[in-house]
Each structure stands twice: as C-alpha cells, then as structure tokens.
Amino acid sequence: MTEMVRKITLSRAVRIMQNLFPEEYNFYPRSWILPDEFQLFVAQVQMVKDGDPSWKPTFIVKPDGGCQGDGIYLIKDPSDIRLTGTLQSRPAVVQEYICKPLLIDKLKFDIRLYVLLKSLDPLEIYIAKDGLSRFCTEPYQEPSPKNLHHIFMHLTNYSLNVHSSNFVHSDSANTGSKRTFSSILCRLSSKGVDIKKVWSDIISLVIKTVIALTPELKVFYQSDIPTGRPGPTCFQILGFDILLMKNLKPMLLEVNANPSMRIEHEHELSPGVFENVPSLVDEEVKVAVIRDTLRLMDPLKKKRENHPSRCGFH
Template sequence: MSNCKYEAVHSASQRFGFRLVNELDEWNLLWSDSCVPLSKLMDMKKFQKVNHFPGMLEICRKDLLARNLNRALKLFPKEYNFFPKTFYLPADFSEFRTYTRHRKRSIFILKPENNCQGSKGIRLARNTKVETNGEHVLCQHYISRPYLVDNLKFDLRIYVLVTCCDPLRIYVYNEGLARFATVPYQQPNKNNIDNVFMHLTNYSINKRSKDFNTDEDSGNKRRLSTIYNILEGEGKDVKKLISEIDDIIIKTIISICSVLKRNHISLFLRHTISSACFEILGFDILLDKDLKPFLLEVNHSPSFAMDTPLDREIKEGLIFDTLRMIDFNRIDKKKCLEEKRKYVTCRLTPAQKTFQLLLVL
C-alpha cells in the first residue's frame, strides 16, 4: 500500500486479516490509488493480485470514455443512448457547430479531458459561448431538466466490482451514495449559470457551501437506498430503474472488454487459473425528469475518504466485502514458491549448485 492514502483501505484489509509488508516481500495484494507500472505487473507471481486492470482507463478518463461510447453509439444507436451528447474540443468543433445549429438555447458543461480533482475546471456555457481557450476539453450536453429530490439536483455513486475479464464478471454493491447540490435547482439562465452550488453535485465543492447539511436522511450526502425509498414513496418503478442502471454498467464495460482481455493475456502469462486483477469502479449516474438514467463518468479510483460516519459505514464495508469476494487462496502460495525454487535449482549447473542461492530476479 505504498501508494494508498485511504484509511478505509488500511482498516478494512487489517480486519480481513492482511498485514502490511515490504514491497520486496512475497506479498499477496498490491493496492494502489493510481495505475501500477507495467514493469511491476509483469513480475507478479501466480498468487499475487492488484486492484487495477491495465486498460480500464479506456472508460475512466473522460475523453477516452466519450470516444469509446461514441464509437459504440454509432454501431448500436438504440443500446448506447445513455450518455449525454459529448464532443472533444477543439478536434470536434465543426461537428459541435453542426449539432448546435438548431439548438440555439442548449447549455453545455465543459470538463477538462483528464481531470480527477472533483469539480476543478468544470463550467457551464451556452452553445454560442463555448470556448476552449486553447485547452483540450470535453463538451457535454447539459441535462437541464434533472429529477429533483427536495428541489435539489443530485447524482448517484454506484460502486461496481470487476473480478475477472475472461469471462467477464461484474458485481454491483448493494449500497452507494447520493450526492446533492446545496442550492435549490433552477434551469440555467444568465443569472445562475455560474452557481456551482446549484448545478454541480460534487461533494468536494458542496461541502464548502454554508448550506451543506450532514444529516444522513435529509442532508446533502445520503445512502443510495434512501433515494430508492423516496422514489418508491413517489410511486416510481425502482426495480426498472435499477435494471436500467445495471444495463448501463454492463454495456459500458463491454465496450472495452476486448482491451482488458488482451492486456491481461499479454501481461499475466503466469495467471492461468485465476485473474491477476480486480477493480472497484465508481459509476456516476444522473436521473432526468422522466427518471431516465444517464452516465456522467466512471472513476477507477473512487474516493474512499471517510469524512462522515456514513462514509465509513459504506466505504469500509465496500472494501471489506470486496476482499471477501476475491479468492486469494485459490493458488497455494507456499506450493507456488516451492515450485519456483525447484525450477530455478534445476536450471543450475553443477558448479552453481555448490553455492547457496540467495537471489534470482
């Protein structure tokens, strides 16, 4: 865990029975907040696992997600219509102008192409005032009629676990988070278009609002199940909504499944029995006024910060249950190391066998 800053990961792994060891020891699990160098992945032994799939950035970088889903949309227009219309500027500027020619009043949200710092750099703009200022940005059609709870805009953080890419195995955690804006919602106009507390649901910015409420049932961060209960109370078909969200998750990951398989085969030649990787993803879902879910982005290192008791309950539980889902004992560690030592010894010449073997790289 040399590159892991979250207490939730440390506490959950210790509760599971792991102990922290040196990087040079025969570890079982490498947990990192960021992508792991390919050189380290290629040296992994059969019993070792890492918490990222090489190639998952294809859906976890905003620009790559847009590229992959736009490609899938052209092939399957009825199946991949869950992603707001998105352009990569300035490369798609002519296509953007064609799209907005008859949409004079449309609002767009501009996002840095590879930003993982919450709301930093995100802004709203009318189509006639979209400017990149020489930067590469994602320009996404803003859903201006979202579904509201307590007259506030919100999004859903759905936690997804991928345990294998061949065959593809995807699990959805039974709990998640709903993140709320802190100012009652109005459709964007010239007076409120810059009000980030109204239009953005990011916790990282709304926690600085004077109106931020920490109550778990009525505040600005609530359980996913709390929202489902509210929707059921309003007579909405929650089972249908959950099915549609599951559909989005599956289709999004399927769009890059071939990349995941190819990378896993090429990097993990020793892992013929079990997957070398697993990954917790954070899918951010927004509901429009008709309760249609839209995918906003996918996070390959969702925040496990425990700022509130609700965070601790959900995130530490998520990590602990993830470790329970991964079969760390499928490969016998002692047997694997013994086989390696025998293999190395068999390759030694008679002269080499007179020395004590200390290190083989």
C-alpha cells in the same frame, strides 16, 4: 484502467457503441472531444438549431484529466470565449447538459455506485447494492445566462459542495448533503415509483458501459499478464457517477478508476485547524464495498458454509 475511464477515452468507447447500437447506448449525453472535434461541435449544434429554432441547449465542459469538479463550467453557445480559450490549454469533453434532472428537496443530486470488475475473461461484474447520493447545496433552476456560474446549483461534486455554507454534514442516511442511495429509493418508492425498474435500468447502464470498455482493456491486460500465466489476476473497484432524469431514466456522467474510500470528513475547528470526523453515511456504504470485494476476490476460495453472510453486491 485509469487511462480507459478518462473523459475522452470513455466518450470515444461509448460513442463507438452508440454508432453500432444507438437504442442500447442512449444513456450517455451527446459529447464532443475538444480540440479535435471543435468544428464538428459548432456545425452539429448549428444544424440542430436550424432544424428546431426553439432548441436552447446548455453544454458542460469537462477537462479530460480533471477530477473533483476541477475546471468544469457551463456554456450556452459554442462561440463562448471561455471555450475557445480552453481549447489551446487542455483537452476536454463538451457534453449536452441534462436540464431536467430528478430533484429531491428541490435539489439536484447524483448517485455514486461502486462496481467491482472481478475478471475480464470471463467478464464478471458486481454492483454494490447501495451507493451514495451527493446533493447540490443550492435549489436547482434550469440553466440561464444568469445562473450558469452557480456551481452549487449545477455541479453535484462533493468536493465542490463541501465548501458551500449550505452543506449539511449528517449522521442520518436520509438527510443532509450526502445520503445513501437506498434512502432515496425508499423515498421514491413511497411516492409510487417502480424502483425495481430504476435498478434494472441502472444495472443495464453499468453492464453496457463495461462492455464498451472491455475490448481495449483486454489488449492492455494481455500485454501485461499473458493468458495462462499462473498467479493472481487483477480486479478494480470503479466509481460510476449516474444522474437520474425527471422521467427516472439514468444517465451516465462519468466513471472513476480510483473512487475515494474515505469514511471521514474534515471539520474546521478554527481557521486552518482541521479534525477528521467519521462520516456514518460513507462508512455504511464503503465498508460493505471493501469487505465484500475481499470476500469475492479471496484467492484461497475458503469454504464458507459455516459462515453464511449476505453479500452487498448484485
């Protein structure tokens, strides 16, 4: 699974489906794999620019094996010296940057949703009913040569923004730099947004992404666990990172094979001295994910008529 959701493998799997079903898979930004497709990237960008001189794109470069925002940067042009320098050292995916994200409190944010892949055959997926919204810590402006390097404005990664002096640790689900996704939906609903439509679009995105990954996953799986072999099967909790555009269309940023399940954050008491402080927002979302995963995966299938409970998954 870790191999399947690396940036290059995911891009490849989604692109195969985009070629077959372009209307169904339009939730993933245009992407190129570097260094293999560098010439193709340069040529395609030039071709679109020739057809539409007003097109002023920005691109985001993500190292293949990177995590927590490591090594990500923005460029305006394929000839950017940083890009040609990176090409030799580490493979990467370069994507068209989404310039018109939905903003809340003038800040860009993304959504981390937890998805339980319970079984491949038959394919069974559960999507947690709540997730985390991780906020940038600098008011958003559309990319320009002046602000391209402002990571706290453009990159939503928690592990980057937590180092910003503007980061707000909060005990409330609807304030601060990390909030529950349900609190964002409540806020949108109060402004008249059809949040049922937002949810159904997100669920559709998750299902289609998993379908794109399934054929290759099945090959790996069957080589390790032959059909009919008794005993436990495998499951995986995936972390889907999704961005809502201004028009409320969800876009897939990436998928994490091993999303963090920490429910506390480090607080610096004095230089170099840290303590772990419980994070109520993380706890609210992640405890439910782990609890309900164990309930869904219970190999003994205990009868629970005596203990009815609400499950936190769709």
